[in-house]
Amino acid sequence: LQAPLVETQVPDDFRVDSVGHVRTGGKVEAGPELLGDGGEGVGEVQQGLGLVQGAAVGQPRPSGHDCHGRRRNVTALPSDILRHHFNAVLAAVQHVQLGKARLSLMVLMSALVGYWLASSELVLAHLLWFAIGTFLVVASANAFNQVLEHESDSRMRRTAERPIPSGRLPRSEAFVVASVCSIAGHAILFIEAGPLCGVLALSATVIYVSVYTPMKSRSAWSTVPGAISGAIPPLMGFSAVQGSLGPLAWSL
Numbered sequence: 001l002q003a004p005l006v007e008t009q010v011p012d013d014f015r016v017d018s019v020g021h022v023r024t025g026g027k028v029e030a031g032p033e034l035l036g037d038g039g040e041g042v043g044e045v046q047q048g049l050g051l052v053q054g055a056a057v058g059q060p061r062p063s064g065h066d067c068h069g070r071r072r073n074v075t076a077l078p079s080d081i082l083r084h085h086f087n088a089v090l091a092a093v094q095h096v097q098l099g100k101a102r103l104s105l106m107v108l109m110s111a112l113v114g115y116w117l118a119s120s121e122l123v124l125a126h127l128l129w130f131a132i133g134t135f136l137v138v139a140s141a142n143a144f145n146q147v148l149e150h151e152s153d154s155r156m157r158r159t160a161e162r163p164i165p166s167g168r169l170p171r172s173e174a175f176v177v178a179s180v181c182s183i184a185g186h187a188i189l190f191i192e193a194g195p196l197c198g199v200l201a202l203s204a205t206v207i208y209v210s211v212y213t214p215m216k217s218r219s220a221w222s223t224v225p226g227a228i229s230g231a232i233p234p235l236m237g238f239s240a241v242q243g244s245l246g247p248l249a250w251s252l
Contacts, residue, residue, distance in 0.1 A: 094163040098146055098174055099139030099181070107138045107233050114237030114252055129192035130240045134233065136185025137201045141229075143178035144209045147171060152217060193240035200239060204232040 111134045115127065146153065146164055154165035163169035182205065190198030208229040216222035231252075238249040 094169045095177055098143045098163050098169060098177060100142040101139070104135055104138040104142060107230070108135050110230075111233035111237040114234035114249065115241055116237070117248065117252070118238040118241035126192065126240075129188055130197075130237070133185045133188030133193060134201070134236060136181045137189065137205060138185075138233070140178045140182035140185060141205050141208045143174060143181065144205075145213050147175050147178060148209070148213050149217075189236070189240075193236070194243050196239040196243060196245070197236050200232050200236045204229045204236075207232075 108131060112131065115130060146162055149159075150162075150164040150171055153159035153162050160166065164171050164174055186198055186202055186205075189201050207225050211225040212222055212229060215225065234252040235245060235249055238252065239245055242249070
């Protein structure tokens, strides 16, 4: 009962009327009756391919279309809404794991120590911007670390369940997330915490991602650049308040 596939060049005045007739210049060229489907099917037009195909009797119509091929409003089922929100939560969890949230919070705490030691009074808005920018920078560095080490992570039981080696998060998506967080975090620090704080944050990111990460699988000396990048956050906090680094800052 399947109607044959008819190849044709679609003319400029081609249209399908409300009952499924294909018309050109006012003349009926094809329709449910002409295609032999007893008036139950509808001609489906694929203009990009230049094809006119008669739908067979009893075949399901495309989702979201009525019997004449027009799109109709479809109300989402509660199960679809729940599934959408559940998938969004899962994606958020993968991104949190990608940035190593607990480790990022620990580094942020060390930066806040420097901020507190340099402060004579607390400006809440300034503190919040500094905390947000620092967290984004640290989380992005951790994410870049996982992007670069996904192969070695997949071979170790301790790291095999991380988002990228486990396959829960594509490497390309992880790279985009890390890049967006890095750009946003550094921009916030440069604008809200000052150029010196922004330069220190950028230096820590470059050392951690470009020096420490590739070096740690080759040499025990990787702990040196790792220690340097880990010591910078307290200096960031101090410089965010003072705009400079005095003896107290270097003692940290």
